[in-house]
Amino acid sequence: MYPIIALSITGLVTLFLGFIPTKKHLLPATLLFILVAFAVNFLDWNKPGFYFYEMLEVNNMGLLFSAIILLTGALVMALSGGFLDDEHAQPAEYYALVQFSLAGAIMMATYSNLLMLFIGIEILSVALYVLTGSDKRNIRGNEAAIKYFLMGSFATGILLFGIAMFFGASNSFDIYDMAAYINQTNDAPIYLWIGITFMLIGLLFKVSAAPFHFWTPDVYEGAPTIFTTFMSTVVKTAGFAAIYKILDVAFSQVYTFWWVMVVGMTVLSLFIGNITAVYQQSFKRMLAYSSISHAGYLLMAVVGFSKQSDASIAFYSIAYTLATISAFGVLMAVSKDNLVNGRPDERISVLNGLAKKDGFLAFVLAVSMLSLAGIPLTAGFWGKFFVFSDVAHKGYIWLMLVAILMSAVGIYYYFKPIIAAYMKESDGNTIQVRPIYKLILGLTTIGTILFGILPNIVRGIL
């Protein structure tokens, strides 16, 4: 609860800080604000309870998700470099929007009332629609923003429709009341089932699970890379925290109803994400499809629905977030000075010969790709391991087989950047890497390896 208040205030403060002519102090201030929110997040640690007329629920799991979201925000924003290179940028507004969207994401992780969930999603999404189109002179960015906005608001509409249906059936927005209602009723009205279905669709759109993924590649590609990174990590973590929470608290009794749907989407996400990623030339598009496939793996944890699933989702989110920040960070560092038609070159070929130009970036890239592919020694391996064993535990060995086949496909495309970096000839350009990049990418890489060797950290905390 505290970080929501903190971020709402600091977001406003950041807007006013924008009046100061020099822009240099904005990034440090933003980082400080996010870290303050991170610190106050833990005031509620081990003190489970409700806030705001029982619209928010804090418990250690929710706080852990909030902590992941906040740290992700801080790491990503540190890579933004203050937008000092770009004279058209409006850093104060960007940073304020980022802080608001983080507040929205935290609501999604800690809600206990569907209205709160809805507000959280809206705060997060509206900020992201703007940030997607923040590079006003880039026509692809504008296209992406409009696409994201249209499809996103449509999905929000569906979600709202689902919530309304459910309200009609249960007479409450509170997820605990909903659970009680489902427990009591023997013959539930049809609109209860419609409500559940529509809510799931609305939520799964946000995490870009297939078949609601069509916006993902275009939006990821069109948005400025820094906000693509933000979107692909924070939204996914918050979205899955929200999905798991509603299924766990409210709908656990009707598992047999929704699992068919979720399993279908899992399989579709795994297939579409992995197979389409193989054909991508653009690194950003490839990561967009890979993000769809990771939504599939995360959905496996939902299908595996047990007491440990939330820990699996948290671990997977951490692994995915660290690797994604590394991958996009390397892309930003490399493509910054390689312009094609005035835009940063974001094809996989821009990574050619990276190992000779900058061994550190190549290493970061390799570790992140190995982690996304799920090779041991990296966090990604354990992430996959936990979700695989969750579904195996439920007895869906066939689903695990599908996922494993798709991981093998994943290895194919995740190795393309590695091969480009280590085995292709470079064009001879040198790369200037800012010290902050070295620091952040070093942290994410060490984190990836650390979680790969000591996977018990997350479960140990809880």
Place this chain on the structure above:
Amino acid sequence: MLMLLLLLLPLIGGIALFLLKGISSSLAKNITLGVSLLTFLGGLLVYRQYQATPSLEIKYGWIPSLAINFHLGLDGISLLLVLLTTFLVPLIVLSTFRQTYANASVFYALILLTEVALIGVFTAKDIFLFYFFFEAALVPVYFLAAVWGGKNAASVTFKMFVYTIFGSLFLLVAIIYLYMQGQTANIQELAVTAKALPTTTQGLLFWAFLVAFAIKMPILPFHSWQPAAYSESPTPATMLLSGLLSKMGVYGLIRILLPLAPLGVSTYATFTMAFSIAGLIYGSVLAIQQNNIKRLIAYSSFAHVGLMAAGILTGNLSGLQGALIQMIAHAVNAVGLFFIVKIIYDRTGTRDLAALGGITQKTPALSIYFMVILLGSVALPLTNGFVGEFLLLKGIYDYNAWLGAIAGLTIILGAVYMLRLMQRSMFGESNEVTAKFEDVKGSEVAVLLPITLIVLAMGIFPNFFLQLTEPAAQTILDLIK
């Protein structure tokens, strides 16, 4: 505790070399050699400790909530393979002493990290730990082979990586399934669980395990990645692949496949053995036709592991013991042979049998080493290959006389391709390519001499090795009875 040191020494050495990126090539070589020799010393100390207390174990909680432990232990089989690994790595490092690799410290760091993973695989008692190391071993070797390899290395090693990871994923499915059934990750306890499973389930487990290990070794029909990968990789990586990484597959058959799918083994062993023996014949025939000497040795490796796989699947003691001895013998011989290929290539610039010849006249020492190692590979009595092949063939013959008879062809075919190699490359008239061939000296002798001595020692005193592994082999066979 000492066992942990075996993992930590090369790990720390490897990480240190990674961080010391700028140091000169010769310093990196010396550090690596020092670390790997220390690790070998550690291996010997562990052997002494083992003589006093034959059940060495260490166990820490790794993921306590899932009952997954960092659990290492040594029995005779593990100990033998750990000794093999720690013995061969310094030799592999020494074999590079006359060459300078770009980014040397990273190159050597990767060799040491491979060693860590290998020792981990051979000592893991927890099945997830085994899997962890089993896959982790591939990563450093992949980079060694891909970055420092020949011009086709990128695609060839990529095929190797995807192929082997693909196999390992089946392994992962199988172990997760078993773990769910037994609620334990301890391999020995899982054997009890596995035994109680119905035959069809065990059959499926058998195939899942087999595919993973068969790709790693490799045996027919999963071998298509191997010859190209062996010949495109830089020689140290080839040595690691053929000498040690392929042994992980063989070890997996012994440690995982036999005890964890016993009914699967008894159902499908004959069929699988037929395949691996067919691979043995096929590999030998291809080896006979090769003119590229590195590829020739690669195919001979393929043939040899086929025989080991067949021996293990017999599930009798002589087959198993033979496979264990042959693992050691083949590893030592492969490292020696690939090194000789490298020596020939470095001095003549060719690996083509047709262009070579007449090297013997200039190089008495190299000829002797080559001959001894080659005879070991051909399995002449009093060399290491003989003991292993004899026991293997006996085991296979006891299991099925027909298969035994066909497998026996390996002795003839092996002699054909090996002696052809010797004759075409070393004997005959020297030509302009080989006229200025220098004999081996210095670091080269330091590699070839120990290998030659081991070839002879294992041939003359096989009992040491047999006694070391017998109790452990018997335990595994008791598990599946």
